[in-house]
Amino acid sequence: MRRDLGDKIWFFLVAIIFVGLVALYSASCDNVRVAQNIFYNQFIFAVFCLFVMYILQNIDYRKFYDVAYLLYIFNVLLLIWVLIAGKYTLGAKRWIQIGALNFQPSEFMKLSLILTLGRYFSKRRANISFGLLNKTQLLCRDILIPFFITIVPMFIIFKQPDLGTALLLFGIFLAMLFVSGLEYRYIFSFLGICLGVLPFAWNVLKQYQKDRLLVFLNPNIDPLGAGYTIIQSKIAIGSGQIFGKGWLAGTQNQLNFLPERHTDFIFSVIGEEWGLLGAILTVCLYFFLIMHCLNIASQVKDRFGTIVAVGMASILTLQVVINVGMVMGLFPIVGLTLPFISYGRSSFLVFIIMIGFLLNLSKRRTIF
Amino acid sequence: MRLKIIRIITIILFLIVILDLFYVQAIRGRYYYNLSKNNRVRIVPLEGWRGRIFDSTGEVLADNIVSFNVMITPQEIKSKQELFSFLADTLGITYKKIEELYKKKRSTPFAPIVLVENIGREKAIILEEEKYRFPSLFIQESFRRVYPRGADTSHVVGYVGKMNKQKIERFKEYGYSPQSIIGYSGIEEYYDSYLKGGYGGLQVEVNSRGEQVRLLSFKEPVKGQDLELTIDSRMQRMAAESLDERPGAFIALDADSGEVLSMVSSPSFDPNVFKKAISKNSLKGLSSSKFSPFLNRVIKGLFPPGSVFKVPIAIAGLDTKKITQHSSFNCLGFYELAGIKFRCTHIHNYQNLIQSLAHSCNVYYYRLGMILGADIISKYARLFSLGKLTHIDLPYEEKGFVSSRRHKVLQGKKWYAGHTLNFSIGQGDLSTTPIQLTRMMATIASDGIEVQPHIIRKIGGKLVDDYNSKRKLKIQKQTFDIVKKGLRETVRSFSGTAHILDIEGIYIAGKTGTAQTSGNKEDHAWFVGYVETSKKKIAFCVFLEHGGSSQNACLTARQILLKMNREGII
Numbered sequence: 005m006r007r008d009l010g011d012k013i014w015f016f017l018v019a020i021i022f023v024g025l026v027a028l029y030s031a032s033c034d035n036v037r038v039a040q041n042i043f044y045n046q047f048i049f050a051v052f053c054l055f056v057m058y059i060l061q062n063i064d065y066r067k068f069y070d071v072a073y074l075l076y077i078f079n080v081l082l083l084i085w086v087l088i089a090g091k092y093t094l095g096a097k098r099w100i101q102i103g104a105l106n107f108q109p110s111e112f113m114k115l116s117l118i119l120t121l122g123r124y125f126s127k128r129r130a131n132i133s134f135g136l137l138n139k140t141q142l143l144c145r146d147i148l149i150p151f152f153i154t155i156v157p158m159f160i161i162f163k164q165p166d167l168g169t170a171l172l173l174f175g176i177f178l179a180m181l182f183v184s185g186l187e188y189r190y191i192f193s194f195l196g197i198c199l200g201v202l203p204f205a206w207n208v209l210k211q212y213q214k215d216r217l218l219v220f221l222n223p224n225i226d227p228l229g230a231g232y233t234i235i236q237s238k239i240a241i242g243s244g245q246i247f248g249k250g251w252l253a254g255t256q257n258q259l260n261f262l263p264e265r266h267t268d269f270i271f272s273v274i275g276e277e278w279g280l281l282g283a284i285l286t287v288c289l290y291f292f293l294i295m296h297c298l299n300i301a302s303q304v305k306d307r308f309g310t311i312v313a314v315g316m317a318s319i320l321t322l323q324v325v326i327n328v329g330m331v332m333g334l335f336p337i338v339g340l341t342l343p344f345i346s347y348g349r350s351s352f353l354v355f356i357i358m359i360g361f362l363l364n365l366s367k368r369r370t371i372f
Numbered sequence: 373m374r375l376k377i378i379r380i381i382t383i384i385l386f387l388i389v390i391l392d393l394f395y396v397q398a399i400r401g402r403y404y405y406n407l408s409k410n411n412r413v414r415i416v417p418l419e420g421w422r423g424r425i426f427d428s429t430g431e432v433l434a435d436n437i438v439s440f441n442v443m444i445t446p447q448e449i450k451s452k453q454e455l456f457s458f459l460a461d462t463l464g465i466t467y468k469k470i471e472e473l474y475k476k477k478r479s480t481p482f483a484p485i486v487l488v489e490n491i492g493r494e495k496a497i498i499l500e501e502e503k504y505r506f507p508s509l510f511i512q513e514s515f516r517r518v519y520p521r522g523a524d525t526s527h528v529v530g531y532v533g534k535m536n537k538q539k540i541e542r543f544k545e546y547g548y549s550p551q552s553i554i555g556y557s558g559i560e561e562y563y564d565s566y567l568k569g570g571y572g573g574l575q576v577e578v579n580s581r582g583e584q585v586r587l588l589s590f591k592e593p594v595k596g597q598d599l600e601l602t603i604d605s606r607m608q609r610m611a612a613e614s615l616d617e618r619p620g621a622f623i624a625l626d627a628d629s630g631e632v633l634s635m636v637s638s639p640s641f642d643p644n645v646f647k648k649a650i651s652k653n654s655l656k657g658l659s660s661s662k663f664s665p666f667l668n669r670v671i672k673g674l675f676p677p678g679s680v681f682k683v684p685i686a687i688a689g690l691d692t693k694k695i696t697q698h699s700s701f702n703c704l705g706f707y708e709l710a711g712i713k714f715r716c717t718h719i720h721n722y723q724n725l726i727q728s729l730a731h732s733c734n735v736y737y738y739r740l741g742m743i744l745g746a747d748i749i750s751k752y753a754r755l756f757s758l759g760k761l762t763h764i765d766l767p768y769e770e771k772g773f774v775s776s777r778r779h780k781v782l783q784g785k786k787w788y789a790g791h792t793l794n795f796s797i798g799q800g801d802l803s804t805t806p807i808q809l810t811r812m813m814a815t816i817a818s819d820g821i822e823v824q825p826h827i828i829r830k831i832g833g834k835l836v837d838d839y840n841s842k843r844k845l846k847i848q849k850q851t852f853d854i855v856k857k858g859l860r861e862t863v864r865s866f867s868g869t870a871h872i873l874d875i876e877g878i879y880i881a882g883k884t885g886t887a888q889t890s891g892n893k894e895d896h897a898w899f900v901g902y903v904e905t906s907k908k909k910i911a912f913c914v915f916l917e918h919g920g921s922s923q924n925a926c927l928t929a930r931q932i933l934l935k936m937n938r939e940g941i942i
Contacts, residue, residue, distance in 0.1 A: 179378065182374060182377075182378065183374050183375065183378065185374070236411075238396065238404065239404050239407045239408050239411065240404075240408065241393075241396055241397060241404070242396045242397055242400050242401055242403065242404025242405070242407075242408075243401065243404040243405040243407065243408035243409075244397055244401070245397055245398070245401035245402070245404075245405055246397065246398055246401065255408055255409075255411070255412050256408050256411065259411075259412050259577070261408075261411055261412075275393070275397065276408075279397060280393060280394065280397040280398050280401075283393050283397065284390055284393060284394075287386060287389055287390055287393070290386075291382075291386045294382060295379075295382070298375065298378065298379050298382065301375060302375045310375075314375065314378060317378070317382070318378065318382075321382050321385060321386075324389075325385045325386065325388075325389055328389050328393075329388075329389060329392070332392055332393070332396055334388075334389075334392055
């Protein structure tokens with residue numbers, strides 16, 4: 005039983021990585037816009053990452069508990085550094101360069117935040133006493149402090165600007181807050197306040213972010229500008245129909261109509277070349293992977309483990325659903341990668357660490 | 373419990389994604405598939421060269437020359453400033469102007485735009501050499517229509533232009549596209565379907581930048597057919613020179629074949645301005661001129677024929693046997709009807725038919741008109757196809773109007789004897805075009821054989837014989853002989869109204885006309901006649917709008933005929 009769960013996760017993960025490499029090969033094949041070597045880069049990196057994961061699954065996940073806060077502080081400092089001295093790519097400061105290494109601290113922030121919130125929430129005890137003072141304390145302890153922990157990196161990432169990742173952090177916070185066992189009335193009143201603040205948030209957005217949101221509502225207002233990506237990727241996916249155009253035969257992909265098709269829009273390549281069958285297969289692989297992650301979460305007896313596992317499962321869910329929804333025009337374009345498939349090492353590595361964590365968790369779930 | 377809720381939310385989210393995938397790919401798939409196909413396949417239309425137009429002597433009246441257009445793909449521009457200042461220097465246009473043109477024409481970043489049309493070959497070569505510095509820039513080769521004879525032939529040949537809205541509506545079923553060049557007026561319009569080149573094109577697969585990836589198919593465009601006209605460009609030039617921008621018209625018609633040898637309407641316009649990009653102002657000047665240079669007076673100008681109308685009346689009198697050539701009327705200088713005096717130009721005393729034509733005696737025709745009555749006059753005017761289209765092969769011909777008693781009655785008005793008198797000297801409810809009167813003269817010159825005026829001789833090297841039909845009028849030859857004698861006397865006799873045209877060595881006959889116009893404007897001056905040589909008979913007409921006395925028309929006719937004689941045409 006124990007072996008079983010870990011093996012299944014391995015299986016689905018390797019299957020997803022395989023699908024990703026196949027799609028990436030097509031996206032970079034024989035093309036000037038997207039360099040061909042990214043396929044080999046990704047391939048080598050994937051092998052390396054699987055090796056890292058193999059090691060990670062044997063490292064006690066409690067070690068993460070110990071370093072969680074430290075990691076968080078270190079990561080926030082990195083984010084501040086990025087804001088000051090980061091590298092501009094495509095109009096945003098997201099990258100940091102150390103020697104020959106390029107990486108995105110905002111990707112690692114996802115992991116740090118999950119671990120930190122997990123450690124924080126796991127210490128929470130059910131409330132016994134009632135009273136005005138205690139209520140304030142409770143509010144402070146259970147909502148405001150974790151919210152503060154979230155909003156600091158969120159704000160810095162938003163400043164980069166990277167709206168997608170910032171909102172994703174908020175999503176993680178909500179999911180973890182939910183499983184922390186806080187009473188529904190607090191959760192819902194907190195959500196109500198957030199919704200009330202939303203209209204003010206509109207003014208904080210940059211012009212291009214506003215454009216994207218408006219274009220999302222109606223891509224045809226600017227078919228060759230901001231709406232171009234949505235329209236082209238919708239055409240790509242839709243034109244795949246049920247059986248797809250065949251590998252390396254997607255015209256939208258091969259003729260450069262799809263921008264960013266090796267990163268955020270890789271799913272449209274899959275949809276075009278492999279059709280509905282390929283697309284649903286890919287989505288199902290993710291679905292089963294996530295379901296197994298949730299299985300681990302429910303079987304683990306350790307509170308920290310459960311909360312962190314839920315956080316990881318929900319970040320996977322959110323990224324997959326938002327990314328696939330985004331390329332189909334179901335969500336605005338927010339620049340989130342498709343885990344394990346999109347080209348990009350920071351994102352890949354972060355998710356590998358998460359899975360490694362979960363694998364170790366699954367091994368030790370019955371220890372306590 | 374809460375984990376369960378998380379699980380359910382996850383399942384719902386994935387279900388939404390899968391359902392949307394199903395909707396986009398399975399249900400709407402076909403639609404997007406077609407869109408993706410359109411995305412990558414572009415048709416690059418290529419229009420075949422337009423046929424050329426030649427005159428009867430083999431001279432080119434309308435030709436195509438290669439022209440070069442500067443095109444730019446907005447998406448590919450690296451530095452606008454650098455590119456624009458380079459273009460400004462090379463083309464000799466200001467930087468601001470180029471910026472303006474760019475802003476006006478730019479539509480999408482992918483679509484190339486024609487920035488400047490028709491640059492010279494030298495400039496095109498310079499740009500082509502420097503092209504490697506500017507990937508967004510390329511030179512397009514196209515053809516431009518030119519008219520070497522310019523204004524001399526503009527009314528006959530017409531001009532070309534891009535399709536306008538009405539034309540697009542009318543012609544889209546016939547293989548024209550909004551980018552098509554189409555003929556406007558004249559031969560260019562009438563024979564557009566022959567002149568127009570057939571469409572060919574390239575079907576290419578393109579990538580997102582609109583760059584050609586591969587050629588899918590190619591259809592070679594078909595060249596349009598060349599036309600040969602009956603027009604003689606030498607005569608065009610002579611007539612245009614002699615008319616000298618005065619409002620008026622000249623037409624020469626081969627009386628045996630119906631070939632129009634020359635057709636000039638004055639003032640004229642230069643058809644070459646329509647293809648130049650910068651000539652908006654000159655165009656405005658042309659179309660707002662009160663002398664209406666766009667009006668082809670030969671087929672569209674409606675004027676009262678004046679005394680020229682006496683010719684069919686004379687024929688009517690003879691043909692109905694109401695008079696003989698010796699019947700005389702006494703001219704006292706006026707004709708009195710119910711106390712009103714209808715005047716003549718002189719006191720001619722006794723005039724027979726021949727004298728009456730030569731002297732253009734009004735009183736003679738007042739009397740003859742009264743004898744014949746309005747019905748017979750209308751009948752003979754119609755017999756000579758006045759008030760009817762000649763169906764010449766030019767667009768927008770006007771048919772004019774010949775009044776009749778029945779028409780007046782139908783309008784609820786009465787026909788008075790005064791109307792008949794006016795009618796008898798070609799005034800009143802009567803309007804004709806110069807080509808109608810010229811054809812009438814040709815019919816008389818060839819003893820009642822009516823020809824079909826036309827301008828086309830060959831299409832694509834093949835003779836066009838659609839216009840060879842002839843109609844024989846049922847009038848005795850003797851009648852024509854008498855009238856022709858009168859017409860000849862007009863020129864030959866010292867007292868004839870067109871004696872000025874008595875040129876030695878040329879047989880000229882004809883009839884003058886001075887048509888009164890409403891208001892205080894000068895009269896219209898006419899001379900309609902024919903020249904007879906051993907080889908052929910050429911009917912011709914000189915018309916001067918508000919040209920005063922018919923003598924002015926005769927003077928112009930004399931100039932033209934002398935030049936023709938000198939050049940050996942007659």
